[in-house]
Amino acid sequence: MSDRELAGFLADEALLEIRHLARRARMSPEEAAHAEVIDKMDKLADFCRDMRAIAAGPRPWRPSQRGIGYPSRRTQAMRARPMSYRWNVANEERQAWILSRIDAAGYRWTPPPALPTPRKGVPPLTLRQHLGLLFGWPVKTPHGCRPLPRQSRSLKALDRDELFSLQQEAGRLRLGMGEASTWLHAHLDPDATHYLFPDPPSFYWPNPDAGRRWWHCRVLVRMIDGEWVNSSLSVLPETFAALPSTVPRLRQRHLVATARLTERDVGLWGRDHEPCTPEGCGYTPPDEHQGDDGCAVSPQRPRSPASESRPPHS
Structure with a gap:
């Protein structure tokens, strides 16, 4: 059957x-x-x-x-x-x-095997993918959707605290994805540069007429063990535009393509992480508390989101 x-x-x-x-x-x-x-x-x-x-x-x-x-x-x-x-x-x-x-x-049916396990690490780009970086921004507008403004075709470099601030804003304004998580903040590499760029799926494409004004962004982050994984965060257009752009243009395209090929996310990384202890990763989960700006800061792991901090394939 x-x-x-x-x-x-x-x-x-x-x-x-x-x-x-x-x-x-x-x-x-x-x-x-x-x-x-x-x-x-x-x-x-x-x-x-x-x-x-x-x-x-x-x-x-x-x-x-x-x-x-x-x-x-x-x-x-x-x-x-x-x-x-x-x-x-x-x-x-x-x-x-x-x-x-x-x-x-009275039927006969063989159950399917387990689904492929997402690969760890950042996959290298093929020659074809490298050549594709020369022909425009990798994120394309879905059929039937309104193109995003030019400033969306950019990748921003952030440190851990800057990313946490964006998560606080997303939680405070109740945007579509992301909240300030003390667990994630504690498990990001504090010395690494993390990367953020708009990459909305077709079913989540910005639509101000429907009340969805924010940009669904992909975040490429480096964890405390050195693994690069994906996460997601909703950012207002004006907030994203105000972030400085410091990464060379071709390097931006390379990082965007790399992030989209990375299979593991923060949630999967968290499942594999040993229970948090002061003797282990050094993080002790606190009770949920109020942030400095009055918004709730969650101690919980995001659901499905050290060595030198060089970005992947630099």
């Missing part, structure tokens, strides 16, 4: 179970808590939607960020086995439910 055939079958099974739960709740309301039944139905509805999308067939691959000319290893794996992502992120209960439905129907 193919993944797409299985997805169509599981979508029907999920709908049948939703109907069963609804009827049971109506006929015997004392058997199950109302909130518990609603939660099960809600999860099954989400699962049914996902299965129907898989069963509908493949769509032409189109990157969410133009200028990235080929799918990642993860995307390639999911296109080869459309059930890869949903199977690998499913908990044991959901996986058991899937297998029980397959077994009851």
